[in-house]
Structures are given as structure tokens and as C-alpha cells.
Amino acid sequence: MNNPEFVQIDDLKFRVLLSEERIQERVIELAREISKDYQGKVPIFVGVLNGAILLLADLIRHLSIDSEIDFIKISSYGDARISSGEITMIKDFSADLKDHDVIVVEDIVDSGLSIQYLKRRILNMKPASLKFVSLLVKTDMAKVDLTIDYVGFSIENKFVIGYGLDYKQQKRNLKSIYQLVDEG
Ligand code: IMP
Numbered sequence: 001m002n003n004p005e006f007v008q009i010d011d012l013k014f015r016v017l018l019s020e021e022r023i024q025e026r027v028i029e030l031a032r033e034i035s036k037d038y039q040g041k042v043p044i045f046v047g048v049l050n051g052a053i054l055l056l057a058d059l060i061r062h063l064s065i066d067s068e069i070d071f072i073k074i075s076s077y078g079d080a081r082i083s084s085g086e087i088t089m090i091k092d093f094s095a096d097l098k099d100h101d102v103i104v105v106e107d108i109v110d111s112g113l114s115i116q117y118l119k120r121r122i123l124n125m126k127p128a129s130l131k132f133v134s135l136l137v138k139t140d141m142a143k144v145d146l147t148i149d150y151v152g153f154s155i156e157n158k159f160v161i162g163y164g165l166d167y168k169q170q171k172r173n174l175k176s177i178y179q180l181v182d183e184g
């Protein structure tokens with residue numbers, strides 16, 4: 001298993017922030033909590049493509065309850081490191097979420113605008129319930145007023161890659177999460 005401490009891409013240098021072990025331990029805890037909260041129910045996990053696929057895949061394998069999965073793809077970032085603030089729908093849900101217990105799975109909440117958009121859209125479909133899980137939440141997420149029900153880790157507001165998170169669509173496959181090192 002190869003988990004380097006530093007990763008370089010273009011002229012950017014990243015240092016490990018959350019190790020594979022810490023991530024996996026936390027995912028197990030989240031899965032336990034969710035299994036307890038949804039006892040006797042079969043929630044549908046809606047992964048937000050592309051970033052959430054690793055978390056979703058790991059999370060559902062640690063559940064002790066039955067589940068369904070679906071995906072939605074939206075874009076707010078383009079290929080830049082700054083959120084554009086504008087949400088575009090790329091792939092809509094396939095499942096009918098009406099009367100289902102829906103749990104949206106995100107990799108990271110930054111401005112919160114993506115989650116806010118999804119919340120509005122899903123509530124329109126009249127689910128039985130709606131909750132959000134995100135592996136990461138950036139601490140100064142303050143543009144919108146919303147609650148993330150299950151948070152993996154709160155991190156400072158710096159760009160991160162790995163475990164689903166990309167830089168120009170790359171580095172999603174890293175098993176640990178890496179944070180951009182400030183230069184200068
Ligand atoms: P928000 O709408 O600003 O909350 O942005 C959320 C989306 O932006 C996430 O689902 C990620 O796809 C992307 N994003 C936000 N911060 C980062 C980061 O540090 N690295 C990689 N992608 C990020």
C-alpha cells in the first residue's frame with residue numbers, strides 16, 4: 001500500500017491531512033450511527049457524482065441495514081479551485097424519491113450552495129425524510145444556513161484532494177486526503 005506524505009500536481013504541493021486509516025475508522029462510525037438511526041428502514045443513498053463515490057461505496061458496505069443507491073451529478077466548480085457559485089445539473093436522479101428516506105452523500109461541503117440546491121430539489125419530490133452526510137465540511141461554510149446531519153471531519157478552508165476529491169479531475173483515487181501546502 002502506497003500512501004506518500006506529499007503529492008505534487010502541476011506546481012502545487014499537497015501534504016497528507018487525513019490518513020487512510022483515520023478515514024476508514026470514521027466511515028465505520030458514521031455507518032454505525034446511520035444504521036442505528038434508520039433501524040427498520042431502507043434508506044436510499046444519493047451519491048453526488050463524482051466526488052462521493054468512494055465514501056458511498058465504503059459507507060454502504062459497513063451498514064447493518066438494507067439500503068438502495070442512486071446518483072446525481074451537478075457541477076459548481078468547473079476545473080478551478082474556486083467555487084463558481086452557479087450549479088448546473090448534469091445527471092438527474094433515476095429513482096423516484098417520493099416517500100423514501102433519502103440520505104444525500106457528499107464528499108465535501110464548501111460554500112454549501114450545492115447542498116442547498118439539492119435540498120430544494122429533493123424536498124420538491126416529497127421524500128419521507130431527508131438527511132445529509134458529508135465526509136468533510138469546511139469550517140467557514142457560512143454562505144447558507146443548513147445542517148449536515150452526519151459529518152466526517154471539519155477541516156480548515158484550504159483546498160484538498162484524494163478519497164474522491166479532485167484537482168482537475170485527477171487524484172480522486174488517493175486513499176488519504178491531502179491539503180494544499182501554502183507557498184511563500
Ligand atoms: P459547495 O457548493 O461550495 O459546497 O461545493 C461543493 C463541491 O465543490 C464539492 O462537492 C466538491 O465537488 C467541490 N469542492 C469543494 N471544495 C473542494 C476541495 O477542497 N477540493 C476538491 N473539491 C472541492
Ligand code: MG
Binds near residue numbers: 048049050051052107
Ligand atoms: Mg462534489
